[in-house]
Every structure is written in structure tokens, then in C-alpha cells.
Amino acid sequence: xxxxxxxxxxxxxxxxxxxxxxxxxxVRDNFRAFEKAMPESKVYYAVKANPAPEILRLLAGMGSSFxxxxxxxxxxxxxxxxxxxxxxxxxxxxxxxxxxRAFELGIRxxxxxxxxxxxxxxxxxxxxRVFCRVLTxxxxxxxxxxxxxxxxxDMAVDVLRVAKALGLDSYGVSFxxxxxxxxxxxxxxxxxxxxxxFAKLAEEGIMLGMVNMGGGFPTRYLRDVPxxxxxxxxxxxxxxxxxxxxxxETIIEPGRGMVGNAGVIKSEVVLISKKADNDxxxxxxxxxxxxxxxxxxMDEAIRYxxxxxxxxxxxxxxxxxxxxxxSADVMYEKTPYPLPLSLTIGDEVxxxxxxxxxxxxxxxxxxxxxxxRSYVI
Amino acid sequence: xxxxxxxxxxxxxxxxxxxxxxxxxxVRDNFRAFEKAMPESKVYYAVKANPAPEILRLLAGMGSSFxxxxxxxxxxxxxxxxxxxxxxxxxxxxxxxxxxRAFELGIRxxxxxxxxxxxxxxxxxxxxRVFCRVLTxxxxxxxxxxxxxxxxxDMAVDVLRVAKALGLDSYGVSFxxxxxxxxxxxxxxxxxxxxxxFAKLAEEGIMLGMVNMGGGFPTRYLRDVPxxxxxxxxxxxxxxxxxxxxxxETIIEPGRGMVGNAGVIKSEVVLISKKADNDxxxxxxxxxxxxxxxxxxMDEAIRYxxxxxxxxxxxxxxxxxxxxxxSADVMYEKTPYPLPLSLTIGDEVxxxxxxxxxxxxxxxxxxxxxxxRSYVI
Numbered sequence: 001x002x003x004x005x006x007x008x009x010x011x012x013x014x015x016x017x018x019x020x021x022x023x024x025x026x027v028r029d030n031f032r033a034f035e036k037a038m039p040e041s042k043v044y045y046a047v048k049a050n051p052a053p054e055i056l057r058l059l060a061g062m063g064s065s066f067x068x069x070x071x072x073x074x075x076x077x078x079x080x081x082x083x084x085x086x087x088x089x090x091x092x093x094x095x096x097x098x099x100x101r102a103f104e105l106g107i108r109x110x111x112x113x114x115x116x117x118x119x120x121x122x123x124x125x126x127x128x129r130v131f132c133r134v135l136t137x138x139x140x141x142x143x144x145x146x147x148x149x150x151x152x153x154d155m156a157v158d159v160l161r162v163a164k165a166l167g168l169d170s171y172g173v174s175f176x177x178x179x180x181x182x183x184x185x186x187x188x189x190x191x192x193x194x195x196x197x198f199a200k201l202a203e204e205g206i207m208l209g210m211v212n213m214g215g216g217f218p219t220r221y222l223r224d225v226p227x228x229x230x231x232x233x234x235x236x237x238x239x240x241x242x243x244x245x246x247x248x249e250t251i252i253e254p255g256r257g258m259v260g261n262a263g264v265i266k267s268e269v270v271l272i273s274k275k276a277d278n279d280x281x282x283x284x285x286x287x288x289x290x291x292x293x294x295x296x297x298m299d300e301a302i303r304y305x306x307x308x309x310x311x312x313x314x315x316x317x318x319x320x321x322x323x324x325x326x327s328a329d330v331m332y333e334k335t336p337y338p339l340p341l342s343l344t345i346g347d348e349v350x351x352x353x354x355x356x357x358x359x360x361x362x363x364x365x366x367x368x369x370x371x372x373r374s375y376v377i
Numbered sequence: 378x379x380x381x382x383x384x385x386x387x388x389x390x391x392x393x394x395x396x397x398x399x400x401x402x403x404v405r406d407n408f409r410a411f412e413k414a415m416p417e418s419k420v421y422y423a424v425k426a427n428p429a430p431e432i433l434r435l436l437a438g439m440g441s442s443f444x445x446x447x448x449x450x451x452x453x454x455x456x457x458x459x460x461x462x463x464x465x466x467x468x469x470x471x472x473x474x475x476x477x478r479a480f481e482l483g484i485r486x487x488x489x490x491x492x493x494x495x496x497x498x499x500x501x502x503x504x505x506r507v508f509c510r511v512l513t514x515x516x517x518x519x520x521x522x523x524x525x526x527x528x529x530x531d532m533a534v535d536v537l538r539v540a541k542a543l544g545l546d547s548y549g550v551s552f553x554x555x556x557x558x559x560x561x562x563x564x565x566x567x568x569x570x571x572x573x574x575f576a577k578l579a580e581e582g583i584m585l586g587m588v589n590m591g592g593g594f595p596t597r598y599l600r601d602v603p604x605x606x607x608x609x610x611x612x613x614x615x616x617x618x619x620x621x622x623x624x625x626e627t628i629i630e631p632g633r634g635m636v637g638n639a640g641v642i643k644s645e646v647v648l649i650s651k652k653a654d655n656d657x658x659x660x661x662x663x664x665x666x667x668x669x670x671x672x673x674x675m676d677e678a679i680r681y682x683x684x685x686x687x688x689x690x691x692x693x694x695x696x697x698x699x700x701x702x703x704s705a706d707v708m709y710e711k712t713p714y715p716l717p718l719s720l721t722i723g724d725e726v727x728x729x730x731x732x733x734x735x736x737x738x739x740x741x742x743x744x745x746x747x748x749x750r751s752y753v754i
Contacts, residue, residue: 048703091702152653275528
């Protein structure tokens with residue numbers, strides 16, 4: 001997944017220290033693939049996945065809309081050229097003063113999952129569109145969702161009823177099947193729940209018009225994942241099954257699926273050692289770890305492909321760890337990572353599929369190490 | 378643990394957004410308590426716990442030495458007035474060019490736990506003192522150590538033998554009993570291992586002179602912890618038991634124990650909601666979470682005391698979560714946190730014991746939220 005452009009950049013620029021290199025050509029291809037696979041859906045890029053200005057400008061120029069988590073992300077999307085009507089404030093946890101600021105900036109689409117949040121939106125962004133997030137089980141996802149976002153479908157009916165009563169535009173329902181979701185039936189189960197909310201509110205004369213199907217579209221790490229086309233097909237069939245002839249407006253919010261495979265982290269082997277002479281597992285320490293951008297290795301959730309110049313040589317299992325003095329800064333230990341026996345201190349390694357959820361997760365200065373640098377080419 | 382000075386600062390300055398306030402008077406008291414409890418030991422403050430310049434300047438002025446994890450931390454300690462001879466490069470995972478840079482800056486004390494690291498130090502910092510870290514079991518610690526740092530005692534003998542052969546000063550042994558260690562016998566077990574390494578090398582004519590007893594000294598979160606005095610007593614007894622009349626020079630590296638209880642994070646309740654009408658657990662969302670500085674709530678490891686203005690009211694269990702769109706950004710869920718039933722959106726909460734391992738853990742800009750601000754008073 002390291003494109004020739006990324007390899008050339010690393011070969012000519014030879015940046016010192018760990019860094020992420022993102023190839024905009026891949027982002028462009030991904031956006032087109034989503035548009036092609038789901039031509040009826042509007043794409044809202046999840047800015048949190050990677051808010052690099054170059055990425056936002058590219059996508060804004062291609063007509064993408066944007067899913068944002070904070071006022072700062074709204075401002076970044078607008079700076080990149082996105083008009084306010086193409087921006088959703090998709091965080092269900094917002095300070096009332098941030099809702100007010102977003103409203104001032106022209107934002108009219110807000111996520112909610114509780115009556116309490118609806119009340120804030122009604123006060124600070126009167127008349128706006130709201131969609132209510134419904135809990136899904138997240139089964140089949142590699143980066144599981146807790147119950148943090150959303151409410152049960154019955155409560156979503158209450159939330160949207162209150163929104164209407166408070167003068168808001170009760171616009172739709174959202175769900176998120178879990179990040180890096182590879183089970184195509186997950187969307188079917190969630191759409192069944194969404195349809196229930198539509199039907200119950202229709203009985204009361206409240207007609208919803210939109211389903212926000214969130215993200216969850218995976219990027220390829222070590223295993224092959226279904227392509228955008230397969231997702232599009234499965235989702236279209238589920239929509240038809242549950243909504244028949246009156247398929248609502250749909251939104252998708254790819255983040256990882258848009259930029260994950262567009263980025264590669266270049267890192268350096270700092271140390272290779274053992275804990276005892278008779279250990280058969282080597283410890284390999286890189287100059288990047290859990291606090292330098294690889295936060296998603298938490299609980300070994302995401303297993304990135306790692307490429308070295310010695311991959312033709314025989315491999316043996318290694319514990320892979322980061323450079324900080326924090327003992328939690330270990331990426332893969334329960335399931336050791338096979339790396340070449342010939343791997344040597346000072347070798348460069350490429351960590352692929354790292355375009356999403358790396359740079360901004362990086363800590364400010366833990367252990368004095370600077371945050372992950374990023375080059376968008 | 379919010380001192381009157383901290384409360385006064387918050388009342389007069391009313392900083393907006395989440396922030397950490399550190400009271401230097403508490404740091405001063407902690408340093409004196411360590412000196413008093415362990416008068417024979419040199420205190421090396423673990424800079425990574427909180428590298429705020431004001432804290433480093435205070436401790437440098439009081440005569441503290443410094444345990445550093447990177448060249449940047451070495452430079453911070455020197456900028457604060459610490460001479461190079463009072464600084465240890467305590468990370469066992471160092472790039473050779475960083476060792477060379479530290480040597481240029483005058484650093485002559487390096488941690489190692491492998492022959493491979495010794496070879497780097499011998500090349501880049503010839504003649505320097507090295508101490509070898511020995512693995513301990515970490516039992517009894519709240520923030521457990523993996524096997525990431527150290528090697529088994531038998532291998533430490535090999536490592537220090539090679540160091541001597543390569544022209545280094547094989548100076549001693551270090552261990553770390555695990556952060557927030559409340560079992561006083563942990564030091565006894567580790568010192569027994571250290572003594573074994575001393576004895577084996579003495580048979581070969583290599584006389585070690587120092588034991589670095591690391592950190593692990595706890596700060597008070599929700600439960601009472603033994604005071605510095607009790608630690609000093611237990612450690613002195615263990616030293617006498619294992620080393621008899623020839624007690625070596627000793628070093629301690631408090632980080633959390635030096636600054637943990639000196640800091641308080643001020644946060645705001647952003648949302649209180651439920652996931653279903655019949656849920657009996659409320660969800661409380663703060664404007665700070667796992668990616669904004671409370672990384673040590675990972676796996677609910679550290680349970681901070683939380684103070685509100687309504688603590689006299691009846692309490693009920695809450696799931697406590699942060700403000701980001703990441704479902705992993707939940708602090709306490711397996712063991713919900715009791716908070717007042719009267720708690721209201723917009724309320725201020727104080728998270729105590731947060732002087733260590735918060736600011737620098739904070740992510741650069743995840744979800745667009747700025748890193749944790751810090752005021753040292």
C-alpha cells in the first residue's frame with residue numbers, strides 16, 4: 001500500500017524521525033469509489049480521521065460534505081472551502097456555547113441522542129435539522145463501539161418527538177455499525193432499527209427524511225476486506241428491503257475508509273533485544289508507539305501491515321513496542337508480530353494503512369518526543 | 378487535594394475549557410518529604426511525569442537530580458538549571474545519535490537492559506556510567522509494568538560484564554516496582570535480585586556501586602496510601618537486610634509521587650443522559666477524556682477522585698466519558714462512578730491527583746480539541 005509516490009518521496013526527501021506520508025491520489029480514488037458504489041448517498045468525510053488541510057481541500061473541491069466533531073473541525077472544513085450547508089456537527093456531546101458558535105457559522109445539521117442534547121440545540125440553533133443516533137450492537141467490527149453514542153430505538157422516537165415540539169426539524173436517524181466493520185449484514189440490522197423509528201414517528205405525523213449510515217467502511221490492514229462496491233450493493237439491498245419504494249435520503253461518513261490506505265508511517269528500529277538469553281521472542285522497539293500516533297493498537301485492536309527491506313528473509317515472532325518509558329507503550333505482545341530474523345537496529349520499517357487516526361491521536365510531547373509529523377503529497 | 382491556592386486561582390481566573398492547575402507548594406513539600414524519608418538516596422525526578430518548566434526550575438533549585446527519557450527532556454532539565462552531572466538518561470531504548478547528543482551535552486549516566494544497548498552507549502558515549510535494569514514482577518502496582526523494560530538478573534550480569542569489557546563504567550542496577558506501588562515488600566524482592574547481580578559480578582572483580590530503585594511511589598487517589606516515611610523505612614530495612622554493612626549509593630526516581638497530588642484538573646459537565654428510559658446508570662460526559670489528558674484511565678487503571686459542588690447530595694452510579702467521537706473515550710464504565718443525582722449540565726468538576734501523566738499524554742488535536750492547558754502556580 002506504499003504507493004510509488006510515497007516511496008519516491010521517502011527516498012528523495014529522507015525525512016528524519018518517524019513521519020506519516022499521505023498520497024492524495026489514493027484519497028481521490030477512494031472518494032470516487034464511494035461515489036460510484038453509493039451514487040444515491042451523500043459522502044460526509046469524517047474529519048477526525050485525518051484533518052490535514054490538503055485532504056480537506058481536495059475533498060471539498062470534489063464536492064464532499066463533512067462530518068465534524070467540534071467547532072475547530074467545522075472551521076477547518078470551512079477554511080478548506082466547504083460551505084456551511086455541507087457540514088454536519090456530528091458529535092452527540094456538545095457544549096451549548098459550541099452549538100451556538102456553529103449556528104453562527106451557518107451550520108444547520110446536528111446529531112443528538114438524548115432529550116437533553118435536543119434542548120441545547122433548540123436553544124442555541126433554533127429551527128435546525130437534527131438526526132438521532134440509534135445504538136447498534138457493533139458486532140463484527142475490529143474497533144468496537146461501546147454504548148457511548150446513541151440510544152435505543154424506542155428512545156430515539158421520544159427524542160425526535162421532543163425535537164419537533166421544540167421547533168427543530170426532526171430530520172432523520174443515524175447509526176454507526178462500528179469502525180472497520182467487515183460484516184456486510186451489520187447495515188441490514190441497523191437499517192431495520194432505523195425503519196422502526198421512521199414508522200413509529202410517521203404514525204404521529206412526523207415524517208423523517210434521512211438515514212445517516214455513519215462510517216465503519218474498512219481499510220485494508222492485514223486481511224482483505226470487501227471493496228466499496230460490495231458495501232454499496234449490500235446497503236442498497238438492505239435499504240430496499242426495509243424502505244421499499246420510499247428510500248430516504250442517505251448519508252455516509254467514511255473516515256478510515258477514505259484515508260486509511262492513503263498513508264504510510266516511516267519508522268526506525270531503535271533496539272532489538274531479549275529479556276533472557278533463552279527467550280525465543282525478540283523485542284523490537286520502534287521510534288513510534290502507542291503515544292506517538294499508533295493509539296489504535298490499544299488492546300491490539302488494529303494490526304497494521306509492517307514492511308521492511310528484509311521481508312524475503314526468514315521471520316520469527318517479535319513483541320513490538322514504542323520508544324517511551326511507559327510500559328503500556330507496547331503495540332503487539334499477546335499476538336507477537338513476525339519480523340525478519342535479519343532485522344537490524346537502524347533499519348527503516350514502513351507501517352502501512354496508517355492514514356487515519358494517527359496524527360491527531362499523537363500525544364503533545366510524552367517523554368519529550370514530538371508529535372507525529374505528516375507530509376501530504 | 379485541591380489546595381486553597383488552586384481553588385483561589387480557579388475562582389479568580391475562571392479559565393475557560395478544561396485545564397490542569399499545579400500548586401508548586403505541594404511539589405516542594407513532596408521533595409522535602411522524599412529527602413527526609415530517604416536521606417541517603419539521591420532524588421532523580423522523573424521528568425516525564427510533568428515537564429512543566431516551573432516544576433523543573435523549582436526542583437533544580439532545591440538540588441534535585443533528573444531522570445530523563447529523551448534528548449528533549451535532557452534539554453528541558455538543563456534549561457531549568459540542572460547541571461549535566463545531575464541528569465540520567467534513563468530510557469533503555471535510545472537511538473545511537475541521541476546517545477551521542479546526550480554525551481555532547483555532558484550526560485555520563487545511561488540506562489541499559491541489553492548488550493545491544495551497551496554497544497551503542499560504548500560507541501556514542503565512551504567511558505560513561507551504565508546501570509542495567511532488572512525485571513521485577515510488578516505485583517501490587519495499580520499501573521502495571523509489562524516486561525518491556527529490564528532483563529532477568531542472570532542476563533544483567535552478562536550485560537554489565539560486556540559493558541566493562543567495552544570500556545564503560547559498570548555502575549549499578551536499576552529496577553522499577555511498578556507505578557503507584559502500594560505493597561511495601563515489592564522493594565524487598567527487587568533488592569534481593571539486585572544483590573544477586575552485585576554478588577555475581579563481584580566474583581569476577583567487577584564492583585558495582587549503585588542501586589537505582591526507580592519510582593513507583595504512589596500518590597493518593599481514592600484510597601489512602603502509605604506515606605513517604607513508611608516507604609523510606611521499608612526500603613532502608615530491605616537494603617540493610619540484603620547489603621549488610623556495604624549499602625551502595627542509592628537513587629530514587631519519583632514522578633507520580635512528586636507531582637501527582639500537586640495538580641487538579643478543572644472540567645465541565647457537557648451532557649448527562651441515558652441510553653434508554655429504563656436505564657439506571659446515567660452517562661456523564663465531561664469536556665476532558667482519555668485523549669485529552671486522562672490516558673491513565675485506560676482499562677480503568679487509575680481512578681481519580683472527582684469533586685463537585687453537590688457532593689452532599691445523594692449519589693448514583695454513572696458511566697463517565699470524554700467529549701470525543703471515539704467510543705473508546707470512556708473513563709469509567711466497568712466500575713461506574715458515583716456522582717450526585719443533582720449534577721447538572723454545565724457544572725464544574727474537579728479531578729484531583731492529576732498533576733502527573735496528564736498534560737503530555739494529551740493528544741495534539743484529536744477531534745479538533747486543543748491539548749490540555751496547564752497553569753503552574
